Amino acid sequence: MSSMTRGTQSIYFGEPPFILSSGSVVGKKEGEGPLGTQFDMIDETNMFGEETWEAAESTMQKQACLLAIGKAGLKPQDIRYLYGGDLLRQGIATSMGVEALQIPMFGLFGACSTSGEALALSAMSAAAGYGDRILAVTSSHFGSAEKEFRFPLGYANQRPLSAQWTVTGSGAFVVGIERSHIRVSGVTIGKIVDYGLKDSQNMGACMAPAACDTIMRNFEDFGRTGEEYDYIITGDLGYIGSDILHDLVKKKGNDIADKHLDCGKLMFDQQSQDTHAGGSGCGCAATTLAAHILPKVASGEWQRILFVPTGALMSTVSYNEGESVPGIAHGVVIEHC
Amino acid sequence: MAQTLEEKQKQEKAYQQYVKEKTPQHNVFANMCKAFLVGGIICTIGQAITNYCSSRGLDDTQSGAWTAMILVLISALLTGFNLYPSIAKWGGAGALVPITGFANSVASPAIEYKKEGQVFGIGCKIFTIAGPVILYGIVTSWVLGLIYYLLMKVGVQL
Numbered sequence: 001m002s003s004m005t006r007g008t009q010s011i012y013f014g015e016p017p018f019i020l021s022s023g024s025v026v027g028k029k030e031g032e033g034p035l036g037t038q039f040d041m042i043d044e045t046n047m048f049g050e051e052t053w054e055a056a057e058s059t060m061q062k063q064a065c066l067l068a069i070g071k072a073g074l075k076p077q078d079i080r081y082l083y084g085g086d087l088l089r090q091g092i093a094t095s096m097g098v099e100a101l102q103i104p105m106f107g108l109f110g111a112c113s114t115s116g117e118a119l120a121l122s123a124m125s126a127a128a129g130y131g132d133r134i135l136a137v138t139s140s141h142f143g144s145a146e147k148e149f150r151f152p153l154g155y156a157n158q159r160p161l162s163a164q165w166t167v168t169g170s171g172a173f174v175v176g177i178e179r180s181h182i183r184v185s186g187v188t189i190g191k192i193v194d195y196g197l198k199d200s201q202n203m204g205a206c207m208a209p210a211a212c213d214t215i216m217r218n219f220e221d222f223g224r225t226g227e228e229y230d231y232i233i234t235g236d237l238g239y240i241g242s243d244i245l246h247d248l249v250k251k252k253g254n255d256i257a258d259k260h261l262d263c264g265k266l267m268f269d270q271q272s273q274d275t276h277a278g279g280s281g282c283g284c285a286a287t288t289l290a291a292h293i294l295p296k297v298a299s300g301e302w303q304r305i306l307f308v309p310t311g312a313l314m315s316t317v318s319y320n321e322g323e324s325v326p327g328i329a330h331g332v333v334i335e336h337c
Numbered sequence: 338m339a340q341t342l343e344e345k346q347k348q349e350k351a352y353q354q355y356v357k358e359k360t361p362q363h364n365v366f367a368n369m370c371k372a373f374l375v376g377g378i379i380c381t382i383g384q385a386i387t388n389y390c391s392s393r394g395l396d397d398t399q400s401g402a403w404t405a406m407i408l409v410l411i412s413a414l415l416t417g418f419n420l421y422p423s424i425a426k427w428g429g430a431g432a433l434v435p436i437t438g439f440a441n442s443v444a445s446p447a448i449e450y451k452k453e454g455q456v457f458g459i460g461c462k463i464f465t466i467a468g469p470v471i472l473y474g475i476v477t478s479w480v481l482g483l484i485y486y487l488l489m490k491v492g493v494q495l
Contacts, residue, residue, distance in 0.1 A: 052452045152449030154416050155466060156425030156432055156441045158368075161361045196349030197356060205356040240360055247355075 004127070007221025009189050009214075010331075016183040017126035019119075019334070020133070020174040022290035023067025025060050027142065027168030030279075030287070033268045038291040039169075040067050046143065046168055053143030054088060057170070058097035061086070061139040064170035065101055068135065068290075072174045076101040079174070080131030083118040085109050086139050086282055087166075088148055093139055103135060111311030112207075112236050113190070114138040115171060115286035116330030119307075122175035123184040123332070132177050139170030140281030149200070149316060162202035164238045164280035167267055171286025181298040181337060188218040188331035192313065196324045200314055203325070204241020204264070204277055207310040210327030211237060212248040214308055215256070218331040226256045230302040233293060234329070235285030235309030236264035238278030263288035263309075285309035293334075300336045307332045368429050375428025379435045383408055405436055412437035416444040442466040 006012045024039045031042035041063060048059040061084070069076055082101070085108030086093035094107055110117035118136035125134050145166040146153055175184065193210035200206070211234050219225060226232065237245055242265060246257040263285045264278035289307060296302045310329040319325070340348070383404050390400035415421040421441045425432035432438055446465050450458040464471065 147449055151466065152445040154419060154422060154441070154445030154448050156416075156422045156438060156445070158363065158426060158429050161363060195352040196346075197353060199356075202356065202360055205360065209352070244356065244359055 006186065007217065009191070009217050010186055010221035011124065011127075011189075012186040012222065013123065013127040013184065015127065015177075016185045016335075016337075017123045017175050017177055018180040018337075019182040019184060019294060020176045020178060020180050021068050021071035022174075022294050023064040023069075023071065023172045024287040024290035025064045025067065025170050026283070026287055029142070029165075029273065030167055030169050030267060033273060035266060035288065035292050038295070039287060040064075040291070046141075053141055053147060054092060055096070057086065057088070057093040057139050057141035057144050060141065060168070060170040061093055061097035061137055061172070062100060064139070064172035064290075065098060065135060065137050068137075068172035068174050069101075072133075072176075074133065074174065076103055079103045079133050079135045081106065081122075081125060082135040082137065083108055083121045083125075084135075084137040085114040085118065087111065087145050093141070093144070094137070097139070098137065108138075110328060110330070111313050112140070112203075112280060112282050112285065113309045113311030113328050113330050114282045115235065115289060116190075116307065116309040116332050119173060119175065119184065119332050120187040120189060120330055122173070123187060126175050126177055134175045135172060136175060137170065137172040138282040138286045140166050140168070140283040142166045142168045142281075145281060159276055160201045162199070162204070162240055162277050164203060164236065164264060164277045165268060165273075165275035166281040167236075167279045167284040167287065169281075169283030169287035171283065171288075171290040173290065179337075181300070182294055183335050183337045184332060185304075185335045186222060186333040188214055188221060188333075190214040190217075190329040190331070192326045192328050194324055194326035198319075198322070198324050200312070200319050200325050202240065202277075203280060203312040204236070204238040205244055206312045206314075206325040207327035207329065208237055208241045208244040208248060210329040211241075211245050211308055211310045212252070214329040214331045215245075215249065215306065216252055216254070218306060218308075218333070219254070222333075226254055226259050229259060229304055229306045231261050232256050232259050232306045232308065233261045233263065233289075235262075235311075236278065236280040237262050237310055238264040238280065239270065240277050241310075266292060297334055297336050302336065304333065304335045307334055371427060372429045372431035375424065375431030376435060377431070379408070379432070379437055383435070408436050409440040412440035413444040416441045417448065439467060439470065442470075 027046040082103040082105040084094040122134040122136040267279035268275040450462040
């Protein structure tokens with residue numbers, strides 16, 4: 001078999017794996033947003049029948065998995081491996097959520113880039129023949145994320161205008177070797193990029209350099225320009241991060257502004273939903289991909305997109321100890337076929 | 338490709354400056370006006386309670402204690418009904434600085450961490466936000482007390 005590596009950070013799959021199905025589950029606010037009608041399931045209570053934010057997130061993740069598996073006409077035991085992760089300490093939303101499925105699993109942490117990390121690993125596993133069907137899943141929950149990274153929900157404070165709103169949502173994807181209309185033709189795995197910003201309330205600015213790095217690397221590794229993609233879709237740079245990304249890419253001699261979409265901007269209506277700089281969280285990119293992007297690729301409306309979820313790799317400890325907020329972004333090339 | 342440390346620092350500094358210019362900020366003047374209004378209303382309510390207590394024959398200390406207790410109760414209730422965050426979102430520091438803001442900073446962790454248990458949840462975490470205020474408040478009082486004591490010792494009349 002000839003080598004599938006391209007450039008320094010990318011893989012081009014000789015026999016590309018396919019995305020067989022996806023599931024998306026969101027909370028109330030996301031359901032009221034512009035993409036509201038496209039999600040598979042909306043829970044108006046945000047609690048998913050559970051008592052705590054964390055349990056709610058786990059249940060949400062399990063439901064997304066079951067939806068994706070069910071839509072592919074499969075059962076949990078048909079899935080060979082699962083790649084999953086979330087934002088909580090020790091990844092408990094995933095461990096507690098997918099336990100009932102009894103699928104051999106790898107737990108991931110890539111902050112909000114986890115959907116890209118999980119999809120890339122799933123595609124690599126399927127393409128390498130390590131499994132015929134692989135499940136990728138991730139989630140975030142506004143309540144558990146605020147509690148973990150910021151303040152109790154009842155605490156009275158003013159969010160800065162650069163702050164983003166963590167999406168309550170979970171997206172799951174079955175990747176496999178059976179043919180569908182969506183294939184993953186390649187991936188570009190991102191490096192950690194740190195421009196020294198310390199403001200965890202301005203995550204778009206922290207992650208934009210990583211997105212720029214991965215997008216430029218993808219162009220170079222595959223010998224492409226932005227012209228060869230219908231859209232380049234980042235995960236959760238939001239309004240400020242997206243602007244910064246356009247500037248950074250321009251500095252490198254490219255212009256992607258009219259081809260760029262951001263899940264953090266698509267998820268909420270900025271005027272009416274009071275989400276400041278846009279949506280964020282693992283669930284932001286994952287549910288937008290599952291509910292909004294993949295159907296357009298499946299129908300052929302979009303022929304080839306570059307999906308680039310971005311993550312801010314900080315913890316409350318690193319933040320308190322004065323460390324900067326490093327970013328990471330993974331690129332997944334998704335094509336109609 | 339490897340950057341020298343100096344180049345990296347220069348790049349970081351330039352980026353930080355650039356991000357600062359790109360990032361919108363709340364309008365400070367508008368925020369100050371709102372804070373003045375909200376803080377003023379809270380303090381007026383407090384004054385009304387104090388006046389009422391005095392009119393019922395309580396002395397200054399007793400009136401002050403009743404005022405603080407009633408404001409704290411109102412704030413805790415508003416926090417429980419999830420109304421206080423909306424007041425603070427609009428009123429900013431006007432809602433944070435009075436005693437009602439302090440009550441909110443104790444009540445909100447109690448609500449949030451209740452699910453982690455009475456001891457490790459509420460017990461350990463109730464002062465996660467108010468703790469620093471209490472600690473440094475006491476330390477500051479102690480320092481001021483010491484200065485007061487020393488001044489008295491050298492015969493300064495205050």
